[in-house]
Amino acid sequence: MWEFDTEVSEVIQRTPSVKSFRFPIRAKGVRYRSGQFFYITINTGNGTLEHHFSFSSSPTEKGHIEFTKRITSSKFSQTLAKMQPGARVHVKGPEGDFTLSRKFSQLAFLSGGIGITPLRSMLRYVVDKKLPYDIVMLYGNSSVEEIAFREELKAVSAAHNGVSVEHVLSGPNIPEGWKGKTGLINKDLVAELAPDYMKRLFYISGPPRMVLALEEQVVQLGVPETQIKKDKFIGYE
């Protein structure tokens, strides 16, 4: 376990409602595995608040750690949204076992919206380390504008034979000429895009209700629970 004081070094607007926050690593021996999470304490001006977040950064990205959050109307979100580079925070971590498997090389990543964060961390790691995983990702969003890391996901799937990313738009604002999938991620879509699903280890991440819904679809296909890893973002809904 490590912990240290640091400051915001960069704020990146990922979508109209999602921002990434980066923090320089200000201690020795700071290690984590992609897919894990860490705790952050911020000062609201009226006391402190702590939340935990998946790393959206990968350990291959040196010098900083990053998390990515949907900005809501909560006090925590609103304080974060106003934070500028230089704002002091405290971080500690890492925790969690939503990490890359040593046993399975065929994986399926399912998520929607903000649930992308630990999956982005793992994808970045796999690509940077040129690891021989075969990954099919299905990523659901309401609109094209709300797809976080869109350009990066495009570049990653183009550059790495073992990675395919399919965007699924639920609408209502589906652009004319959209060639991708529409609706919600369901078992038929999983079976179509990953026909070898029985051989895959599934990673499902995001708000609890979404994780449950996606898990049900995968279970209906006959995939055993032992082949489903879940990361529930408690605090949403």
Ligand SMILES: Cc1cc2nc3c(=O)[nH]c(=O)nc-3n(C[C@H](O)[C@H](O)[C@H](O)COP(=O)(O)OP(=O)(O)OC[C@H]3O[C@@H](n4cnc5c(N)ncnc54)[C@H](O)[C@@H]3O)c2cc1C
């Ligand atoms: C393992 C893990 C990884 C996560 N990763 C991400 C991520 O990458 N990006 C992201 O945006 N969010 C992530 N979350 C959720 C995050 O911790 C916040 O709970 C969420 O962002 C909601 O915060 P808020 O500011 O919108 O609302 P808030 O008003 O701060 O929270 C909404 C309600 O949930 C309660 N709550 C908040 N956090 C928790 C908690 N951790 N456990 C129990 N109750 C809680 C609050 O008391 C409040 O009642 C993760 C959660 C977990 C458990």
